[in-house]
Amino acid sequence: MQIYLPIAEVSVNAYALVGIGGIVGFLSGLFGVGGGFLITPLLFFIGVPPTVAVATGSNQVVASSISGVLAQLKRKAVDFRMGFVLLAGGLIGSSIGIWIFARLNALGKIDAFVQLSYVLFLGTVGLIMLQESLRAILRARRTGATPVRRAHVHTWAHGMPLKMKFRTSGLYISVIPPMAIGAFVGFLSAIMGVGGGFIMVPAMIYLLGMPTKVVIGTSLFQIIFTTAFTTVMHAVTSQSVDILLALLLILGGVIGAQFGAKVGVRMRAEYLRISLAILVLLVCGRVALDLVLTPEEFYSITPGRLP
Numbered sequence: 407m408q409i410y411l412p413i414a415e416v417s418v419n420a421y422a423l424v425g426i427g428g429i430v431g432f433l434s435g436l437f438g439v440g441g442g443f444l445i446t447p448l449l450f451f452i453g454v455p456p457t458v459a460v461a462t463g464s465n466q467v468v469a470s471s472i473s474g475v476l477a478q479l480k481r482k483a484v485d486f487r488m489g490f491v492l493l494a495g496g497l498i499g500s501s502i503g504i505w506i507f508a509r510l511n512a513l514g515k516i517d518a519f520v521q522l523s524y525v526l527f528l529g530t531v532g533l534i535m536l537q538e539s540l541r542a543i544l545r546a547r548r549t550g551a552t553p554v555r556r557a558h559v560h561t562w563a564h565g566m567p568l569k570m571k572f573r574t575s576g577l578y579i580s581v582i583p584p585m586a587i588g589a590f591v592g593f594l595s596a597i598m599g600v601g602g603g604f605i606m607v608p609a610m611i612y613l614l615g616m617p618t619k620v621v622i623g624t625s626l627f628q629i630i631f632t633t634a635f636t637t638v639m640h641a642v643t644s645q646s647v648d649i650l651l652a653l654l655l656i657l658g659g660v661i662g663a664q665f666g667a668k669v670g671v672r673m674r675a676e677y678l679r680i681s682l683a684i685l686v687l688l689v690c691g692r693v694a695l696d697l698v699l700t701p702e703e704f705y706s707i708t709p710g711r712l713p
Contacts, residue, residue: 413648414458420654422452427658431474432666433685443528443686445655446520446599447693456517458648460507460599461640464633465652471626471633474666478623485574485620489627491581492606495588496595496632503596504639511644523598524693527605532686535608539680575616575624584614588628595629595636603629607682 407420430445449459478484510516566580587609591602606625610616616624641647 409650409654411454411458411648411651413462413646414454414651416453416455418452418454423651423654424658427655428662429658430655431659431662432669433662443524443598443603444689447524447689449651450521450693450696454651456520457511457644457646458651460520460597461637461644461646462648462651463599463655464595464637464640465647465656468630468634468637471629472660474626475623475630478626481619481623483620484623484627485572485616486624486627487570488572488575488577488584488610488614488616489624491570491584492588492591492624492628493631495585495590496592496602496628497635499589499592499594500596500632500636500639501592503593504636504643507596507640508643520598521693521697523594525690525697527594527598528686528690528693531605531608532683532690535683536680536687538608538612539683543680575614575620577615579614584610587613588632591628592632592636595632596639599636602632 408417409420410417426445426448430448433444446456446459446463449463450456454462475484507516510519566582568581569578570581571578587606591606594602594605603625606628607621610621610625611618637647
């Protein structure tokens, strides 16, 4: 069933959009990521303009993240105090990102910038996660048991000021590192339309030392509010949020997130991370391919840029 998206100004298959939302929602519940890193490129591939894909994709990220958090709350796997610290940084970073996005959009450079950003960040993060996950699996096979991260191991974060106790995570560290992580993820949310879980999850595990069991729920908690703020700001500054597109994506995303959360608790942490790394690299490769292939149409007219 074909429907016309008024803001994106393209006709797409409604069932395909619901399916995309469902797949991304499933991944949200499974990995603790908002899914924007996947849904935005998928919208590129079916013809949605990058500006609309970035702004509207955030709506689905909010919906699937809420669904995922509700599932994690039942397991008491959300560190609210850490989530609020991450959120404070996220709002600052997303505000900066929105301003840069608006400037690049006015200059007509935003499409190429978004795609290059995806290739750079997805490629880097995917390779790092894949390397670490393979090492963890090999160590587990050699020793016969999964290596366990000891609690209260002192890292660089323990030597910084403004310390706070995070009881759910079992940490006593400075608020500066999590705020910095939140700010960086908020910036990416504004520029790329992502929740930022593909960066936040490994950062919370390897930089902050949080246990994997609370990382997913805490990540989704922060993503809800950061992406909601980003969506509102995009709607105000560039009017690029397509409500009809968002509703179809949300419909599939909320359902998919519940199934993902159920499957995630049955998988070992290192296999979850390596699966996410492979998925990130596949998306990165597809976006990179679009940048080098000859387009089917050499000329296009973008509404709103004529004098």
